[in-house]
Amino acid sequence: MNPKLTRRRFIKGVIASSAAAASTSLWYSAIGADRPAGAVERLLSLNVNGQTRRVDVAPQETLAHTLRYKLGLTGTKLGCNRGECGACTVLADDVNIYACSTLTHEVSNKAVMTVEGLRAADGTLHPVQAAFVQELSPACGFCTSGQVMSAVALLKSNPRPTREEARQAMSGNLCRCGAYDHYLNGVMRASGQLS
Amino acid sequence: MSSHDVMPEMSLYQPVRVEDAIGIANQFADRGWLVGGGQDTYGWLKDRAKSADALIDLKGIESMRGVKETADGIEIGALVTLTEITKDPIIAQRYPLLAQAAGRVASPQIRNVGTIAGNVSQDVRCWYYRRGLNCYRAGGNLCYADTPEGMNREHAIFNASRCVAVTPSDTGPALVALEAQMVINNASGQRVVSAEEFFVGPNLDIQNTTVLRPGDILTAVRIPSKWANAQFYFEKVADRNAWDFALVSLSAVMRVNNGVIEDSRIVAGAVQATPRRLTEVEQAVRGKARNDSTADSIGDLASRTANPLNYNHFKMPLMDNLVKRALRGQA
Numbered sequence: 001m002n003p004k005l006t007r008r009r010f011i012k013g014v015i016a017s018s019a020a021a022a023s024t025s026l027w028y029s030a031i032g033a034d035r036p037a038g039a040v041e042r043l044l045s046l047n048v049n050g051q052t053r054r055v056d057v058a059p060q061e062t063l064a065h066t067l068r069y070k071l072g073l074t075g076t077k078l079g080c081n082r083g084e085c086g087a088c089t090v091l092a093d094d095v096n097i098y099a100c101s102t103l104t105h106e107v108s109n110k111a112v113m114t115v116e117g118l119r120a121a122d123g124t125l126h127p128v129q130a131a132f133v134q135e136l137s138p139a140c141g142f143c144t145s146g147q148v149m150s151a152v153a154l155l156k157s158n159p160r161p162t163r164e165e166a167r168q169a170m171s172g173n174l175c176r177c178g179a180y181d182h183y184l185n186g187v188m189r190a191s192g193q194l195s
Numbered sequence: 196m197s198s199h200d201v202m203p204e205m206s207l208y209q210p211v212r213v214e215d216a217i218g219i220a221n222q223f224a225d226r227g228w229l230v231g232g233g234q235d236t237y238g239w240l241k242d243r244a245k246s247a248d249a250l251i252d253l254k255g256i257e258s259m260r261g262v263k264e265t266a267d268g269i270e271i272g273a274l275v276t277l278t279e280i281t282k283d284p285i286i287a288q289r290y291p292l293l294a295q296a297a298g299r300v301a302s303p304q305i306r307n308v309g310t311i312a313g314n315v316s317q318d319v320r321c322w323y324y325r326r327g328l329n330c331y332r333a334g335g336n337l338c339y340a341d342t343p344e345g346m347n348r349e350h351a352i353f354n355a356s357r358c359v360a361v362t363p364s365d366t367g368p369a370l371v372a373l374e375a376q377m378v379i380n381n382a383s384g385q386r387v388v389s390a391e392e393f394f395v396g397p398n399l400d401i402q403n404t405t406v407l408r409p410g411d412i413l414t415a416v417r418i419p420s421k422w423a424n425a426q427f428y429f430e431k432v433a434d435r436n437a438w439d440f441a442l443v444s445l446s447a448v449m450r451v452n453n454g455v456i457e458d459s460r461i462v463a464g465a466v467q468a469t470p471r472r473l474t475e476v477e478q479a480v481r482g483k484a485r486n487d488s489t490a491d492s493i494g495d496l497a498s499r500t501a502n503p504l505n506y507n508h509f510k511m512p513l514m515d516n517l518v519k520r521a522l523r524g525q526a
Contacts, residue, residue: 036223040207040208040209059204059206060203096307098304098308101237103207105207150303171437172302172304
């Protein structure tokens, strides 16, 4: 195996090559002419991480799918794909939602924020990310981007939560390593209540 | 790339007026699927247990948003999310029962998009039915849960009729207790149905949990001022504190004057296919003090007529104990 062909590079390569192929599906939109007019347009301008991204989105496509496989934002993870684990958590207008259980067209007029959008331009980590690093919050790391996004959503609406409030706010994110208290420590540190 | 996504192919409509949504819903009839938050919808579609030709996303309809004061109480738009209900100052002040019930639904992310209309309209959670098996509720002639080896720990202890699934809604029993009215629009106009009549058991209709039919849209929920600022009790017991559906929940509203219960409505969730009003308990406690001795005198009145399945006898004492805690006035 080519040592430079990492899993991430392979996925991104597939995404790039399929962008051209995806546009051919536009031809099929004429099928079903007897249906009521006004079905959604496939071409969307999606506001993701402060950028406007033009993307061809199927009507039934989930946001997690668009982010990962059309826009290459693979920081958003798919765990269960059923709204039961929280790994795919992203923000829509600063509210945390499950990207696997949201259609991309449902957030076409909202500002979507993924874990890739948190870092400052100079590479500085978001305070939640930095606190999670300091508190050694992640164990295996698969749930981490979702945990980060839920913590960011919490601190936007409640900058100094109690530990119990934080526990409630993070309750929609599973961690099969069981690092819940470590994540909670991270949330408390990010809110400046732990030093 | 479609193999990465498990959503089947469908068309999607995003109407911005109720009339347009009704028109689209009527054209697709039973092949159209109304979507609010979608948190019940996408599981069915991804699992291929149910299907639709078109999704009709209602979230663009502004008239179905917001909590308004009315001459007699409040009107909650169908699209108001469960998170919005937990944070609404009027609901928190006058009807904290509903705020508590909404706050115990699923997880924060689901409450952030899940709507009040979706929470009361969601389908039952029986796993045999959800698996796509051809059971009574799916149009077949068999129940997989009510069998000697069926996994029915979460199922009904009252009023089973072929189907033994229970109502999964946490807000439904609270709305029945508060005597809420459901506003339903369709092509022929608007009708208003009491929350009690909105929910339908399998004895009347085995394939629907509510009176809603294709072309109907639940547009608002009205809560009369009758029970505003009354004494309330809400408790939901589930195996897990997040995500999980109730094993039994209890929603109670009580008018208490000088410590005496003048009137009450006590409603249990997850014990039958609809929210269950405990009218015998309501009658028994009328005119009695809200205290320990009244609670103890109730005994097993709530569960006496239960008809449990193999694995859910525990719901009987659980329900009785929740009633006692409600009457005692403290957990």
